[in-house]
Amino acid sequence: MRIRTIEWKNKSVRIIDQTALPARLKYLELRSVSALWRAIKKLQVRGAPALGAAAALGLYLAVKDSRARDYQELKREIDRAADHLGSSRPTAVNLFWGLKMMRLAALENRNKPVAQIKLALLRRAKEIMKEDSSVCRKMSRYGAELIRNNDNILTVCNAGALATVDYGTALGTIYRAKEQGRRLSVYACETRPLLQGARLTAWELKAKGIKVTLLCDNAAAALMSSGRIDKVIVGADRIASNGDTANKVGTYNIALLARYHHIPFYVAAPISTFDLSKRTGKDIPIEQRHAREVTHYLFKKPSAPPGVAVFNPAFDVTPHSLISAIITEKGIIKPPFAKNIRRTAK
């Protein structure tokens, strides 16, 4: 089954509404920047690489009906839309990378008529999506080399087709290994508070015919100590130049548990996830999300007493010392990370 998370269709950004999964596979057609902003904020579309594509299409949405008469006027609209989109999810660097790519495309075409610039922007957004597709597949070839027959692989959150345009980063390596004929099984941490592991990863793996077992995040240590896990593969939302990796909250937990149990811990992420302007993970901004995500299950029934204080960071930072290797489309980056990232990601 081909999963197409985000695409340009019917003059709109068509996305899978990830908040409707696993109950329904429902598509949304977004026709304005503000609709897209809301969809990003509500996590109807999420996943670092998918957000890069969303940002790119979003900038095109912002200008496609513009009445700007020249590049300067158009640029002001682009800047405003980029600032707005950038405010939706501050941690995912791919989102900012997508915005930057689009601004560059506008700049490169600044001497053309506005209609031509608009077309160039749509072309660039489509290239970014195509590139994401291709990057995931390249990455998966490197990652699949790390996977042996009969491996049991633990993952957190969703770094699959639903986190990218259509193939996945961490899960992409698993799809590739399966395509190459290896048998494997995945353990998916459910990933509180919003259960991306239960709702998205379990759904996606089942759709792709891969054996999946779900667990609560806090059962990971028991699972590892039972000897059932051979390796951990996760995605990333932003990687600092020393290899410190921001990813969905809980990733750092899992990395520590993996270290204690002598289980290799891999990060799979496109080069666009690296932020070389950040020296270490301490410099990465961490989005704090609303208490209701924790106190009200999926925003409905309360499961905690009213008014209770909540600690709800969307991400945590895994120190590079706990990471065995980073899988990218340019190959596998091993420690020492500071040196090897500089060489690969520049």
Next chain:
Amino acid sequence: MRIRTIEWKNKSVRIIDQTALPARLKYLELRSVSALWRAIKKLQVRGAPALGAAAALGLYLAVKDSRARDYQELKREIDRAADHLGSSRPTAVNLFWGLKMMRLAALENRNKPVAQIKLALLRRAKEIMKEDSSVCRKMSRYGAELIRNNDNILTVCNAGALATVDYGTALGTIYRAKEQGRRLSVYACETRPLLQGARLTAWELKAKGIKVTLLCDNAAAALMSSGRIDKVIVGADRIASNGDTANKVGTYNIALLARYHHIPFYVAAPISTFDLSKRTGKDIPIEQRHAREVTHYLFKKPSAPPGVAVFNPAFDVTPHSLISAIITEKGIIKPPFAKNIRRTAK
């Protein structure tokens, strides 16, 4: 506010229905062994020490209207009820301890008329409850010595008044420290799948006027690395003779994270929680619970695709090497545990 989790009232076992919290403080009056068995299974009453009291009252329920004519006939009924009650939660050793205490009471009174034996059983069950109350308070005095002013304490699940007859083990030490004038704040891991931390611990701490912050279990590593946690205090469901501790799933996770972040990790449990017949944690049976606890939030709406496999142990085992000390009513047991537990718990 006094919380009375379990008591003998109106010729029935009166419990707080813990599945109704935090929305409502609702009491149930259980008048048969099978009603009590169901209440235990559904976790309407839970917590290792409270289960000891429930088991004791349950055996009295089983015989109070018995038509047995002598000890032998009564004993057969007691044995049958004990086997039945023991099957409800295999990990909590206090439950078996409660059953054993009651059988002993019957044995001690075997030469009396059946009516007298029944009375002796009710008396013993009430003593067990009173003893639990007193044990928690003794334990809390030792535990409170470990707590300093302005401490931020992390806990998992619920080892409070709701897990005991009326005061708590891990949370009891916190109540005592507060009564002694210390300021402190508690971080409660929500404790998936059944959210005892969010539903019970947050409710109970608020009721007792203690500052509480809720977090998803997988945010604990981020919280610890922020430097905000001074110590961890948890309860226990069974402790092997070497100090390995079975407690709510996720405890082992937290113990590992605490070790990495150099945070002391304490277990608070009455002596009745020790099972000296178990050499290590490997010998402790771990209850596996139903997949629906994970896939259907509190048994209602599904949050995972239908039919997904689930790993859902109710407990995990924290190796003794990760435990700083065990707080009991006979004092604080420090490593080497094998030697010091033998000395204290025999």
